[in-house]
Amino acid sequence: MNPSAEGVIKFHLEHTQAPALSGEETSMLRGWFRLLRRLDLLGRHPDRYLGYAYGNISQRHGDGFIISGTQTSGRDSLDADHFARVTGFDINANRLQSQGPCPPSSEAMTHGAVYQALPEAGAVFHVHSPDIWRQAKTLGLPETDAAIEYGTPEMAEAVIALLRDNPARVFSMGGHEDGIVAWGSTPENAGLSLVQVLAKALQLSINPALMS
Template sequence: MQEEGVIKFDLRFSAGEAVALETFRELNTWRSRLWQLALIGQDPERYLGYGFGNVSQRLDTAVNDGNMTPFLISGTQTGGLPELDAAHYALVTACDVMQNRVEARGPVQPSSESLTHGMVYAQSGDIRVVLHVHSPDIWLAADRLGLPFTDAAVEYGTPAMALEVDRLFRETDVMEQKIFSMGGHEDGVVAFGATAAAAGAVLTETLSRCRNIN
């Protein structure tokens, strides 16, 4: 079993103030819904007891001389909390996949899946929200559902996973489906969209489809 929620990249982190909750209230509301659905959470019987699941939203303000649009992401090991506030989110200001490096600031360190989120955002400016959840139902049925999925040999939170995500966007219809399964990350599923509501709807609709074929 892989460790869940452990940061594997070189993190350059600076403590700082939280971004105002008004900036991402819809995302935070959806994060609470996903927790209620047990798609985000923490369970001593699963994943060695680590928290699981994370959400993010791209911001509009450019940083680092305009080289990257930053994104807010829920903090590492916040999965077990039923509700989050602004103090539970970090601002990722740079992702370098090849150097396995993430730069971030805020009141909490960013999720261990920050590299994966960054790679999804790099695919299109139309992608504004990324939701990473854990759904045994969707994960086990991914092939029958026709979902794109990453190589089972590739671990979460690594440059290889980020490159696998890039491959999916080049070689599959993931941009149309707006959801994929992480083959080497037990129960891991990622949905994305222009808004939190759009990405959340993809997840809930896929759950419904999954239950209909089981």
């Protein structure tokens, strides 16, 4: 991972300023944001990732998806103004279109790749968990190639290939330090899958023999 690039948008973004979505449309994501923030799976720390905020969450919305805005994960909570709606993206051209009060997360292309690969995916959570990431192989999680950086067309293509071969609900981003992605048909399903894997990782840290 190149830590100096954390939080930097690497795709060509065409963003249009527009009013925020309704509170009802973002309420499930905002609720899960608070929980993931308390679990330190989203956040911002001066001694991690050069002080950049980490993690982002999204939900399918019509022909596109809603996603938390760039560098918003250091907040204790989000409101409707902290989300963008991705209306289109082209992985090969490395382009993404969005609208809303703020630009989308730098990981928006990866979220789009999950939705493209899995029509059944209704929500995607990208978090940072050293506990899960360091034990991904022991936990049996599929991983993207460690040479592939986040936010690039190569990462999006790798995610699509990985999920088509193994549509696991949680996978590791091998080249993105501590990066873990969970998906589900709803935000609740994505969140529960993620928390279950985190619990297993924490149990392993206490008793490695659990996986023997």
